[in-house]
Amino acid sequence: MSALNIKRGSTSHSAYDLRDPNAEIIESHTLAVVVDNESGVLARVIGLFSGRGYNIESLTVAETDHARHLSRITIVTTGTPEVIEQIKAQLGRMVPVHEVHDLTVEGPSVQRELALFKVAGKGEARIEALRLAEIFRAHVVDSTLESFVFEMTGTPEKIDSFAELMRPLGLKEIARTGVAALARGV
Amino acid sequence: MTKAMTGARMVVQALKDQGVDVVFGYPGGAVLPIYDEIFQQNDIRHILVRHEQGAVHMAEGYARSTGKVGVALVTSGPGATNAVTGLTDALMDSIPIVVLSGQVPTFMIGTDGFQEADTVGITRPCTKMNWLVKDTAKLSGTIHEAFHVARSGRHGPVLIDIPKDVQFATADYTPMQRARTEHYQPRVKGDIEAITAMVEMLETAERPIFYTGGGVINSGVAASQLLREFVDATGFPITSTLMGLGAYPASGKSWLGMLGMHGLYEANLAMHGCDLMINVGARFDDRITGRIKDFSPHSRKVHIDIDPSSINKVIRVDVPIIGDVGHVLEDALRIWKARGRKVNKEGLAKWWKQIAEWKAVNCLDYKPSTKTIKPQYALQRLEALTKGMDRYITTEVGQHQMWAAQFLGFEGPNRWMTSGGLGTMGYGLPASIGVQVAHPEALVINVAGEASWLMNMQEMGTAMQFRAPVKQFILNNERLGMVRQWQELLHGERYSHSWSESLPDFVKLAEAFGCKGLKVSDPKDLDDAIMEMIRYDGPVIFDCLVEKHENCFPMIPSGKPHNEMLLGEADTQGVIGAKGAVLV
Ligand SMILES: Cc1ncc(C[n+]2csc(CCOP(=O)(O)OP(=O)(O)O)c2C)c(N)n1
Ligand SMILES: [Mg+2]
Numbered sequence: 009m010s011a012l013n014i015k016r017g018s019t020s021h022s023a024y025d026l027r028d029p030n031a032e033i034i035e036s037h038t039l040a041v042v043v044d045n046e047s048g049v050l051a052r053v054i055g056l057f058s059g060r061g062y063n064i065e066s067l068t069v070a071e072t073d074h075a076r077h078l079s080r081i082t083i084v085t086t087g088t089p090e091v092i093e094q095i096k097a098q099l100g101r102m103v104p105v106h107e108v109h110d111l112t113v114e115g116p117s118v119q120r121e122l123a124l125f126k127v128a129g130k131g132e133a134r135i136e137a138l139r140l141a142e143i144f145r146a147h148v149v150d151s152t153l154e155s156f157v158f159e160m161t162g163t164p165e166k167i168d169s170f171a172e173l174m175r176p177l178g179l180k181e182i183a184r185t186g187v188a189a190l191a192r193g194v
Numbered sequence: 195m196t197k198a199m200t201g202a203r204m205v206v207q208a209l210k211d212q213g214v215d216v217v218f219g220y221p222g223g224a225v226l227p228i229y230d231e232i233f234q235q236n237d238i239r240h241i242l243v244r245h246e247q248g249a250v251h252m253a254e255g256y257a258r259s260t261g262k263v264g265v266a267l268v269t270s271g272p273g274a275t276n277a278v279t280g281l282t283d284a285l286m287d288s289i290p291i292v293v294l295s296g297q298v299p300t301f302m303i304g305t306d307g308f309q310e311a312d313t314v315g316i317t318r319p320c321t322k323m324n325w326l327v328k329d330t331a332k333l334s335g336t337i338h339e340a341f342h343v344a345r346s347g348r349h350g351p352v353l354i355d356i357p358k359d360v361q362f363a364t365a366d367y368t369p370m371q372r373a374r375t376e377h378y379q380p381r382v383k384g385d386i387e388a389i390t391a392m393v394e395m396l397e398t399a400e401r402p403i404f405y406t407g408g409g410v411i412n413s414g415v416a417a418s419q420l421l422r423e424f425v426d427a428t429g430f431p432i433t434s435t436l437m438g439l440g441a442y443p444a445s446g447k448s449w450l451g452m453l454g455m456h457g458l459y460e461a462n463l464a465m466h467g468c469d470l471m472i473n474v475g476a477r478f479d480d481r482i483t484g485r486i487k488d489f490s491p492h493s494r495k496v497h498i499d500i501d502p503s504s505i506n507k508v509i510r511v512d513v514p515i516i517g518d519v520g521h522v523l524e525d526a527l528r529i530w531k532a533r534g535r536k537v538n539k540e541g542l543a544k545w546w547k548q549i550a551e552w553k554a555v556n557c558l559d560y561k562p563s564t565k566t567i568k569p570q571y572a573l574q575r576l577e578a579l580t581k582g583m584d585r586y587i588t589t590e591v592g593q594h595q596m597w598a599a600q601f602l603g604f605e606g607p608n609r610w611m612t613s614g615g616l617g618t619m620g621y622g623l624p625a626s627i628g629v630q631v632a633h634p635e636a637l638v639i640n641v642a643g644e645a646s647w648l649m650n651m652q653e654m655g656t657a658m659q660f661r662a663p664v665k666q667f668i669l670n671n672e673r674l675g676m677v678r679q680w681q682e683l684l685h686g687e688r689y690s691h692s693w694s695e696s697l698p699d700f701v702k703l704a705e706a707f708g709c710k711g712l713k714v715s716d717p718k719d720l721d722d723a724i725m726e727m728i729r730y731d732g733p734v735i736f737d738c739l740v741e742k743h744e745n746c747f748p749m750i751p752s753g754k755p756h757n758e759m760l761l762g763e764a765d766t767q768g769v770i771g772a773k774g775a776v777l778v
Contacts, residue, residue, distance in 0.1 A: 044377070047326065052318055059319050090506065097503035103323040103343055103378050 036065065036086045037112040038119060038189045039096065044104040045071045045079040052102060053081060062087060062095050066121075066164070066186035078106065084164075084187050111189050119189040123167045128155040129178030137177040144170045155180070196366040201330040201356065202227035204367055205294060208337040210237050211370050214265050216256065216631055217241070218249040222269025224296025224309060227361035241631060241660055244652035246273050248624035250280020250351075251650070253291045255628025257284075258611045259586055261414060263344050264291040264628065270298055271309030274355070275316060279618060282320040284351035286615025287437060288412055290344040291351045292337075293317075299359035300328050313355045322350030328357065330365035338373030347380030348501040349412050380500060384517030384525060391513050392472065392496045393530045399470035400541030401493075401548075402430045405453065405482075408437030408614070409475020409499060409519050411607045417520035418607040421474065422446065424527050428537050431549055433461035435476050436599055437614040444603030450549065454482045455750050456596040459557035459759060460549055462748070465490050466756035467548070473497040475519045478508040479615070480752075480777075488755030498522045557748045557761055558600055567717050569594060569669045569740040573601035573641070576667060579724050584636045586629045588612065590622040590646030593675040593746045598641040620649030623666060627653060630662040637665070637728060644670040644737075645694050654707040657733040665727050666735045671742045672697060679745045683766055700737035707733075715739040752777035 043049045050069055057064050065084040072080040085095060092110070100108045111117040125146070127137045134156075141148065141158050144166070150157035155178075160170060164187060171182055199207065205228050209217065216239045221229045232240050243249040246268045253264030268277050274295040284291050298307040314326045323343050327333050333356065340352045396402055404425055410417050418441045425432045425448050432442050433453040442449055451458035453465055465471065471493045476482070478497075483489040486508065495511040497504070498519055505514040515522055530536075560570045587602055588611040589595040595612060604610050611629060613621035626640035640647075647668050657664050677692040704711025710730050714723045714737070727734045749760045760766055 048314055048318065048324070051315070055319050094503065094507055097505070097507075101347070101380075101501055101503050106377065 032088055034086055035089060035092060035112075036084060037092050037110055038117065038187060039083045039085060039099070040107075040109040040111055040189060041081040041083065041099055041105060042107040043079050043081060044106070045077040046104060049079070049104045050081070052104065053083075053099065056098055056102070057085070057095075060094075060098065062091065066184075068186040068188055082187055082189050109191070111191055114191060116192040117189050118192060119163055119187050120161050121164050121167055121185055121187050122159070122161045123171075123182060123184045124149070125158045125160070125171065125174055125179060126155060126181040127158065127174050127178050128180050130154060133177045137174060140170070140173050140177075146170065196368070198364050198366055200227065200362060200364050201333050202231045202361040204330070204334040204365075205337065205356070205361070206231045206235060206238065207367060208334045208370075209265065212263070212338070212341045214238055214263075217265045217267050218243055218252040218256070218628065219267030220246050220249060220269065220273060222273050222296060222309070224270035224298060224358050225267060225273075225294075225356075225361075227358065228267065228294070228296070228356075239631075240267075241627075241656065243624070244655050245650065246276035247279050247620065248627075248650050248653040248656065250277050250291065250293060251283070251618075251621050251624035252628030252631070252653075252656075253293075254280065254284050254287075254289045254621075255588060255611050255625030256632045257289050257291055257628075258411075258625075259608050259629040260632045261608060263341055264289070266291065266293045268293065268295050269309070270296045270313065271311045274311055274313040277353075278317060278320060279616075279620075281317055281351045281353065283613055283616040283618045283621060285320050285322065287613065288349045288408060289351065290349040292340050292344055293351065293353040294337075295353060295355050296361075297326065297355045297357040300357045301359065303357065313353070317353050320351070321353050322348075324353040324355065326355045326357075327360055330360050330363040333360060333365070335368035335373045338368065338370045339375060342373070342375040343378055346378060381516060382500070382518035382521045384498065384515040384522035386525065386529075388513055388515045389522060389525050390529055392515065393526055393533060395470055395494060395496065395513070396428065396430070396472065396530070397533070397536040398538050400538055401464075401468045401545045402428075402470040402472065402542075403464050403468040404430055404432040404442075404472050404474060405434070405465060405476055406432060406438045406441055406474040407435040407476025410438055410441040413475065413500075413519035415607060417475075417518075417523060418442070420520060420523040420527060424523055424530075427527075427535065428530075429542055430472075430537075431464055431546070433457070433465065435479065435482060435614070436612060438476060439599060439610045440604030440607045443605040445605060452599050454479075455484070455752075456600065456746055456748065457750075458600070459555050459748050459761065460552035462750065462756040462759060463552045464549055468493045471495045473499075473511070474523070475499060477504045480508075483508060484750045485753050485755045488757075490756070555761070559762075560744070563741065564717060566741045567715065567720060567738060569597050569671065569744055570601055571717065572669060572720060572738050572740060573597050575720050576639070576641075576724055577602050579721065580637060580639070580728065583728075584633075585609065586611070586626075586633060586636055586638045588622045588625040588629060588638070588640045590640070590642040591617045591619045591676075592643040592646055593671070593679065593744070594641055594643045594669040596676075596746045597669070602641075619643075619646035621646075623647060623650050623664075624653045624656075626664040626666070627657050627660075627662045630657075630664050631660065638663075639665045639667050642666055642668045643675060644668050644672065644697060644700075645674045648698075651703075654709065654733065654735070658708050661732070663730075663732045663734075666733070667727070668700065668735065668737055669740050670697070670700070670737050671740050671744070673742055675744075676746070678743075682745070683751070700735050704735040707735075709733040709735060711735050711737065713737040713739070
């Protein structure tokens with residue numbers, strides 16, 4: 009808390025957010041939350057979001073440090089800058105939470121999501137689907153004479169656009185993992 | 195040295211090691227092994243309540259009046275669900291309590307067993323942390339961790355759910371020193387740069403004010419001492435939230451009285467007009483701020499809070515200081531002294547002059563009566579007749595609570611127990627018992643409304659059984675007074691279900707419980723009756739019949755700013771718009 013934005017000598021309206029209250033800026037942030045891998049911790053984190061009316065765009069969780077029983081939760085959330093700050097503070101004060109990182113503001117990061125697409129079709133559509141999958145570097149992980157299951161990793165946006173392309177070509181089902189993210193560099 | 199023992203014995207051992215001398219509880223199938231252990235020892239006193247909600251509020255009263263952690267013990271299923279209101283209450287008011295609940299045996303969890311409830315699921319949002327302990331080897335360590343969590347950082351309630359087989363099984367006891375606590379060590383020291391910035395601001399401020407809250411009380415007696423020293427040395431005015439009353443003495447020369455929705459005119463106008471607000475352990479609750487957009491529009495704001503999530507949650511501040519109030523005040527005082535104890539004397543003199551004008555309005559004035567007892571008068575007499583005594587006050591929720599906050603003066607911390615954040619009717623009676631158990635010789639009075647009091651009146655049985663001579667001072671207006679007041683002001687005087695029908699005869703009720711009942715309706719008899727209540731060696735139910743339609747003023751209607759306060763009946767015509775009616 010080194011940079012204190014104190015407007016020295018000012019006695020005017022400093023208590024208020026000087027942003028136009030009508031211009032609600034909604035930002036998307038990716039948070040990495042390191043927690044004790046105990047039962048109930050995920051419920052506590054999710055309960056915080058539902059209980060206080062915060063959004064969850066995507067959430068992934070798995071134990072990442074088996075020796076210390078630590079899990080990493082990656083949450084993509086949206087809200088005004090004030091809400092995002094609150095979310096981080098609310099997460100940070102939870103007893104089983106060790107660290108909260110806002111990957112969106114803490115420098116560049118990489119974000120990846122894995123998705124499976126089932127596409128059914130015959131003839132031209134089938135060939136077109138396979139051709140597009142190649143362009144998107146999606147792998148065929150299952151095929152029948154009438155269907156493919158493609159596997160793809162990429163940013164959520166890339167997965168979205170592939171899904172859009174597949175839709176007219178016989179897209180039946182999608183399964184997505186949600187985002188995993190890491191800061192770049194060391 | 196570790197020792198093998200059963201889970202049930204571990205519970206008792208861990209409580210002893212934590213210095214617990216009393217547990218408020220109620221037995222049932224899922225906690226019988228623990229009760230068996232309680233039976234076989236004499237170090238921990240068990241207070242048998244009449245309803246688990248009572249147990250939790252008693253633990254709260256005990257905790258709030260001692261600064262120690264309060265403990266409640268309940269059985270599974272209904273025992274645990276009955277504890278939910280108390281847990282939520284403690285969470286809202288940051289009261290450190292540990293609730294131990296029994297659970298069906300681990301092999302039955304998930305089968306809808308008899309008296310099974312998903313207790314950790316139900317209580318997750320109303321505890322600071324909770325645990326389901328499935329392994330006896332982890333039980334004592336978890337209990338020690340739970341006490342650590344309850345009293346560290348921002349205090350709060352925790353719950354440990356203990357399946358019955360875990361109570362029977364044997365494992366090694368984990369002593370306190372070996373319990374896991376290092377992972378939860380909230381920061382207590384404030385940033386020195388930020389504290390210095392605050393000191394710089396207070397050196398030049400023309401219209402400063404201290405706005406203090408429950409965090410000062412939670413920080414401990416030393417924090418209240420430091421606050422007094424700081425306030426008196428700077429000569430700044432000070433106001434407090436409902437939760438913070440007593441941190442600065444009501445007789446102190448800088449005291450403006452409580453602020454907020456039913457706070458004093460001078461306190462609210464000083465908040466509105468200040469140029470520097472120093473928030474010490476309060477949280478900008480909506481009862482305090484009124485309309486956010488117009489809250490103290492010309493001030494710079496400092497916020498000292500141990501909970502980072504309190505900062506900028508409601509009101510954006512200029513200088514946030516995250517830390518324990520006591521530590522921060524100590525540093526601030528040291529820095530301020532080292533820099534030459536500067537204040538803006540000229541500005542302050544003008545400021546106090548302005549405040550004196552506001553004080554002269556005499557906002558607590560009410561129309562006296564010789565025929566009926568005005569609730570304000572009853573409290574003034576109670577105050578006068580108990581002044582200087584070793585006195586603790588609890589309250590229920592409603593008009594009487596606000597009048598108590600306005601008319602009773604508190605000279606020290608931990609003397610005032612009230613449900614602030616949750617506003618729980620039914621809090622005061624059990625809380626008073628919890629306080630009395632902690633302070634057997636003291637005068638403990640619950641200032642109650644008749645409706646609230648009925649919500650947990652079964653606890654009179656507990657007061658009788660354990661000889662807790664609590665005084666139940668009921669301001670009986672035969673109305674859900676606060677609801678009635680809102681209906682009068684906001685709902686066109688349509689008094690929908692806000693009167694107390696079929697009230698019991700409180701004197702007979704007292705007799706039925708075996709305690710003393712007193713009833714007064716004539717102002718002339720009030721003093722004698724209060725003295726009789728004080729002198730009586732045992733619990734008293736005091737039915738004080740008061741004016742039925744008295745409104746509580748000042749009042750800042752919901753959604754209004756501080757400078758649009760209602761001072762009395764004359765101000766109330768058509769003041770609250772539809773927008774305000776939506777708010778609570
Ligand atoms: C458990 C609970 N239910 C409902 C309310 C809403 N409520 C707030 S004050 C009040 C009336 C309280 O009446 P009484 O205890 O007689 O106090 P009075 O206002 O008359 O002094 C009610 C119903 C509440 N605060 N708590
Ligand atoms: Mg009443």
